[in-house]
């Protein structure tokens with residue numbers, strides 16, 4: 410694969426020049442996905458400045474910061490993993506990245522899904538990546554870990570392979586979270602929905618492993634014959650967001666519904682989240698799904714759902730200082746409605762939803778908090794954006 414070095418836009422204008430001009434705003438509004446560098450947007454309780462860090466990316470899907478302030482940037486469509494200098498926007502692709510089952514077009518969903526830097530990276534050097542492996546005839550979601558050395562991944566080892574391999578190229582899931590020494594991985598049901606209710610396979614499940622890939626003995630199905638020991642929860646459709654709340658340790662996930670019924674779930678051990686038996690969505694034809702049920706005994710209700718769908722991707726609990734009013738909020742990217750979704754949560758419930766900014770068509774796929782509390786977004790038009798308070802003295806409260 411060609412690995413061209415991309416030099417991205419460098420923003421070095423003094424803040425006084427960053428007030429958006431009428432032209433910049435017109436550009437942002439006229440193109441459905443264009444973003445005006447330096448634009449200031451109003452949010453519920455303040456103003457946010459939008460900086461274009463990089464553009465021309467190939468479906469930016471994940472960002473993970475290293476202790477030195479640089480970040481690993483994943484581009485799903487190209488299967489590319491790069492080192493990003495956030496201050497300059499310089500992007501240098503890494504060597505040693507595994508070959509992947511890439512999407513043939515925008516209708517397919519294969520490629521590089523997620524990248525994590527281990528919280529103990531300074532000590533152990535581990536980087537985790539999830540991607541699709543295989544061929545059009547047989548492919549699946551996999552997780553590797555590797556170390557970074559001289560601009561390349563080295564010592565790469567396989568931690569998880571979702572079984573069985575499947576002959577289509579959508580609904581891979583592929584989000585990861587490292588929580589207290591455990592690795593959680595979302596796996597989509599590959600658009601073959603009955604897989605989500607079959608404990609004999611990994612599709613349509615959330616997986617829990619030790620951080621080195623071993624199966625924990627206390628997983629709910631570790632000792633049940635015929636069931637996959639890696640399964641932590643089941644009955645999921647296509648989860649592309651996963652994050653643990655640092656305030657209380659709860660693990661949250663979201664997943665795509667069919668037509669409507671995107672869900673937010675608090676993920677617990679051994680629980681069946683119901684797809685495709687219960688859903689708040691419908692078939693794309695408008696027909697009910699299955700028996701048209703939205704609840705049934707023994708199947709868990711979502712803590713929140715979207716009707717119509719927002720197509721959620723990426724998820725982060727905000728803990729930074731830059732936006733005090735967002736602290737504790739769950740940030741969710743939204744692709745179909747084109748915005749960043751902010752959910753105010755408490756005790757495992759959603760109390761309030763803000764969609765910001767209104768009126769944009771950004772198709773946000775990636776959400777990540779930066780070390781300084783700024784918020785990075787990746788959009789399907791190929792932008793990597795940084796959100797900062799419009800005026801430092803008037804941080805959003």
Ligand SMILES: [Ca+2]
Nearest residue numbers: 672682683684
């Ligand atoms: Ca559900």
